[in-house]
Structures are given as structure tokens and as C-alpha cells.
Amino acid sequence: MNVHDSERISGLLEQAGYVRAVPADDTPDIVVFNTCAVRENADNRLYGNLGRLRPVKDKHPGMQIAVGGCLAQKDRGEIVRKAPWVDVVFGTHNIGALPVLLERARHNAAAEVEILESLDVFPSTLPTRRESTYAGWVSISVGCNNTCTFCIVPALRGKEKDRRPGDILSEVRALVDEGVLEVTLLGQNVNSYGVEFGDRYAFGKLLRACGDIDGLERVRFTSPHPKDFTDDVIAAMAETPNVCHSLHMPLQSGSDNVLRAMRRSYRSDRYLGIIEKVRAAMPDAAITTDIIVGFPGETEADFQRTLDVVREARFSSAFTFQYSKRPGTPAATMDDQLPKQVVQERYERLVACVEEITWAENKRLVGETVEVLVAVGEGRKDERTGRMSGRARDGRLVHFATQAPGGESMADQIRPGDIVHTTITYAAPHHLNADGAPVSHRRTRAGDAAEAGRSPRTPGVLLGLPTIGAPPVAPAPTAGCATH
Numbered sequence: 255m256n257v258h259d260s261e262r263i264s265g266l267l268e269q270a271g272y273v274r275a276v277p278a279d280d281t282p283d284i285v286v287f288n289t290c291a292v293r294e295n296a297d298n299r300l301y302g303n304l305g306r307l308r309p310v311k312d313k314h315p316g317m318q319i320a321v322g323g324c325l326a327q328k329d330r331g332e333i334v335r336k337a338p339w340v341d342v343v344f345g346t347h348n349i350g351a352l353p354v355l356l357e358r359a360r361h362n363a364a365a366e367v368e369i370l371e372s373l374d375v376f377p378s379t380l381p382t383r384r385e386s387t388y389a390g391w392v393s394i395s396v397g398c399n400n401t402c403t404f405c406i407v408p409a410l411r412g413k414e415k416d417r418r419p420g421d422i423l424s425e426v427r428a429l430v431d432e433g434v435l436e437v438t439l440l441g442q443n444v445n446s447y448g449v450e451f452g453d454r455y456a457f458g459k460l461l462r463a464c465g466d467i468d469g470l471e472r473v474r475f476t477s478p479h480p481k482d483f484t485d486d487v488i489a490a491m492a493e494t495p496n497v498c499h500s501l502h503m504p505l506q507s508g509s510d511n512v513l514r515a516m517r518r519s520y521r522s523d524r525y526l527g528i529i530e531k532v533r534a535a536m537p538d539a540a541i542t543t544d545i546i547v548g549f550p551g552e553t554e555a556d557f558q559r560t561l562d563v564v565r566e567a568r569f570s571s572a573f574t575f576q577y578s579k580r581p582g583t584p585a586a587t588m589d590d591q592l593p594k595q596v597v598q599e600r601y602e603r604l605v606a607c608v609e610e611i612t613w614a615e616n617k618r619l620v621g622e623t624v625e626v627l628v629a630v631g632e633g634r635k636d637e638r639t640g641r642m643s644g645r646a647r648d649g650r651l652v653h654f655a656t657q658a659p660g661g662e663s664m665a666d667q668i669r670p671g672d673i674v675h676t677t678i679t680y681a682a683p684h685h686l687n688a689d690g691a692p693v694s695h696r697r698t699r700a701g702d703a704a705e706a707g708r709s710p711r712t713p714g715v716l717l718g719l720p721t722i723g724a725p726p727v728a729p730a731p732t733a734g735c736a737t738h
């Protein structure tokens with residue numbers, strides 16, 4: 255969500271006439287911090303970074319510093335009290351106001367702090383500068399109506415706001431027209447999509463509608479919530495050819511007691527029941543999850559239940575977290591916070607258990623031929639190993655060799671965004687290798703865009719907000735998302 259917000263911030267500033275600073279430029283005119291309060295130590299990191307910028311600003315007084323995102327929504331005016339050299343503080347609900355706030359701060363020579371309590375415009379109607387030529391995020395909803403006791407999101411992002419299906423599909427089409435092959439539908443809880451306009455089957459319908467978009471090869475979504483998961487979503491995934499058979503469904507804990515304390519209103523048998531149905535409909539589905547270990551009051555028996563569910567669910571990957579307090583959440587003040595060493599020890603056992611399973615699941619793919627969408631920045635060792643990297647349809651990371659059958663390298667022909675079929679020769683817990691010659695290579699429009707250095711842009715409109723700088727570019731006829 256934050257990464258996509260940063261793409262919007264870039265798009266907005268570009269539309270207002272700014273250009274991106276080159277990395278070597280140590281005195282840009284504007285620095286924007288898009289903060290995330292979900293991550294640990296977000297405030298320490300923000301104030302540390304602001305402190306490091308202070309001497310730069312002292313030397314270049316015209317430089318402006320803006321702070322947005324969840325931490326800004328939470329700390330508000332506190333930020334300019336602690337760091338008076340900050341020019342603008344904006345929240346999660348008014349990203350679109352950033353160019354105006356920068357202009358006003360410059361004009362008035364005073365800090366502007368503007369935090370709204372609810373959304374004034376759906377963020378995806380803002381212009382967006384996309385970082386990837388081949389894959390794009392598309393928001394379907396923002397905010398969350400749940401009240402998980404460890405989570406700061408509802409306090410900072412507000413109640414769920416759903417975007418109209420027509421607007422979502424227009425944005426997806428606009429991205430595909432720019433060459434994008436893969437779209438990830440984004441919401442805090444995609445399964446409750448439709449709650450605002452009274453259609454609990456809206457998400458499954460949306461997936462099926464994505465299936466009708468020519469040129470869209472992969473559809474993913476994140477994140478579903480087990481509480482609201484309906485069978486029609488599984489059917490839509492199985493029956494819509496461009497929807498990938500990968501499901502990231504947060505478990506958080508395998509213990510019903512802990513789930514209750516977390517105020518997550520499903521139980522482990524419901525969670526496992528969804529997985530069973532997904533596997534029955536899509537035997538090749540890769541299921542991934544998030545797990546928190548060491549929640550306040552978690553007993554050894556509770557923890558064992560988490561390990562049981564991990565073994566039964568056979569995840570292909572899991573993001574594992576040690577519980578740590580987030581100020582402002584109910585769990586932060588619960589009794590029975592666990593000692594750090596207990597959490598650490600359980601965490602290590604959980605990681606070992608998860609790795610054993612993900613490795614075994616990955617090994618099942620050795621000898622299989624998979625379709626890889628070639629990516630940028632997924633393989634840190636690629637230069638040394640001579641491989642390239644990308645994601646299989648099920649979301650697994652694949653590093654593949656680029657020698658053609660005759661031994662000559664294809665590395666200069668394969669571009670990010672192209673599609674390669676290759677056969678898996680080795681499995682590790684977190685990735686797969688394919689060290690034979692690629693079975694096939696297909697050049698795509700996304701690859702052409704990457705080669706030409708073009709990144710997709712979706713224009714958007716600033717509804718109800720004054721604009722500054724260059725007048726907004728009229729939306730392209732294909733970009734229907736920009737017309738409401």
C-alpha cells in the first residue's frame with residue numbers, strides 16, 4: 255500500500271511540474287518521506303533521517319521537506335515540533351494535497367500541517383508514476399473495518415472505502431494499454447470488497463471481469479481475510495485463466511485463543527477449510543501467509559497449534575514476525591507481554607518449521623517447466639552467476655540460466671517484462687533455480703517498454719482539489735479511471 259502511495263506521490267509531483275532528482279544530486283529541491291507506522295521503529299528512523307537532512311537544509315534554505323504516510327497521520331503537528339525544519343506534514347487521506355501544501359508553505363514561509371480524518375478523494379484517481387514496466391498495483395479499496403488488536407491500520411487509514419468496479423477495470427485497462435502484463439489488486443481486506451455498495455460477491459465478479467481484459471496475463475491480489483472469504487472467489491480464481499493460482503492469506507496464529515485475543519474472528523479450522531477448498535479447485539496453488547509469534551498471552555500450547563497449522567497448510571512461503579508493540583493499538587497495553595527470549599526462541603522454531611515445509615514444497619517442482627515473468631532486482635547474485643530472475647505464475651522466485659541450447663548467451667535478448675519458459679533443476683527454501691537452457695523466450699510489449707526506459711503512467715484527476723504548476727494533462731481516452 256505504501257509503495258503504491260509513493261508511486262502516486264511521484265505522479266502528482268511530476269504532474270505539478272517537478273522532475274525526479276538524479277541519485278547523485280545531494281541537494282534536491284524537495285524530499286518527501288512516505289512513512290509506515292506498521293513497521294517497527296518507524297519514528298526513530300524518520301527522526302534520524304530528518305536529523306541527517308538538517309545541515310543540508312541549513313546550507314540550502316530553499317529545499318523543502320515533506321512527511322506523509324501513516325506516521326504523519328499519527329504524529330501530526332508533533333513532527334514539526336520535533337523537527338521545525340520540516341515544511342509540510344500530510345496524512346494518509348490527503349495525498350493529493352501535497353503539491354498545494356508545498357506551494358503554500360513556500361509562499362507563507364511557514365510549515366503546513368494538514369491531516370484529514372477521512373478520505374477526500376480515492377487515491378487511485380491521482381496521477382501515478384509506476385516503477386515497473388510489467389507489473390502494476392491497482393487499489394480496489396483503502397482502509398479496514400476490522401479491529402485486529404495488534405494493528406494500527408484502522409486508526410490511521412480509516413474505515414474501508416471501496417472503489418467502483420468500473421473505475422478499477424478502467425485503470426487495469428489503462429495499464430495493459432501501456433504494456434503491463436501483471437496486475438495486483440490491492441486492499442487491506444480484498445474479500446470484504448463490495449461492503450460499501452452492498453455486494454458481498456463483488457470481489458469474485460471483479461476477478462472474472464479481469465479475465466475479459468485482452469493482454470492482461472496475470473492477476474494477483476493481496477490480502478484476503480479468512481473471515482470474509484467466500485467460495486465464489488475460489489471458483490473465480492480457478493475458472494479465470496489469467497488469475498494466478500497463488501493465494502497470500504494471513505494466518506497470524508494457529509491458536510484459536512490467540513486469534514480471539516487478536517480479535518480475528520475466524521478460527522484455525524475455518525482457515526484450513528479454505529485451504530482445502532483452494533487445493534481441491536487448484537491443485538497447483540501456492541499458498542503463502544503471515545504469522546505473528548509471541549502475541550501477549552501466547553502459551554507454548556498456543557504456539558504448538560501454530561506449528562500444527564503450518565504443517566497442515568503446507569505453505570510455499572511465510573512472512574514470520576516477532577510480536578512487538580505498536581503504540582496506539584489495544585495489544586500494546588495487554589497484560590502478559592512475553593519476554594523477548596521466549597519470543598525469539600519460538601520464532602526460531604517457527605522459522606525452522608516453515609523452511610522445512612517450504613523447501614519440501616519447492617522440491618516438488620524440480621523437473622517441472624514453469625512460466626517466468628522476467629523481473630528487475632529480484633536476483634541479487636545474478637551478475638555473479640550469469641542468471642536472470644523473475645516470478646513463476648504461482649509467485650515463486652525463479653533464477654534461470656540464459657544460455658541457449660548451443661551455449662551462446664541470450665542475456666542481451668531477454669528483457670525485464672519478457673516471458674521465459676524454463677525447467678526447474680534445483681529447489682531451495684526460498685527460491686528455485688533453472689540451470690538448463692530456457693525452453694522458450696517471448697518478447698513482450700512490457701519488455702519493449704523496459705528496453706526503451708518507459709514507465710507506465712496513469713494520469714488521474716484531482717477531484718475537488720486546486721492544482722498548481724503545469725496544467726493537468728488531459729487523460730488519454732483509454733484511461734477511463736481519470737474521468738470521474
Ligand code: SF4
Nearest residue numbers: 398400402405407442
Ligand atoms: S484485517 Fe486486521 S491486520 Fe488487516 S488491516 Fe484490518 S485490522 Fe489490520
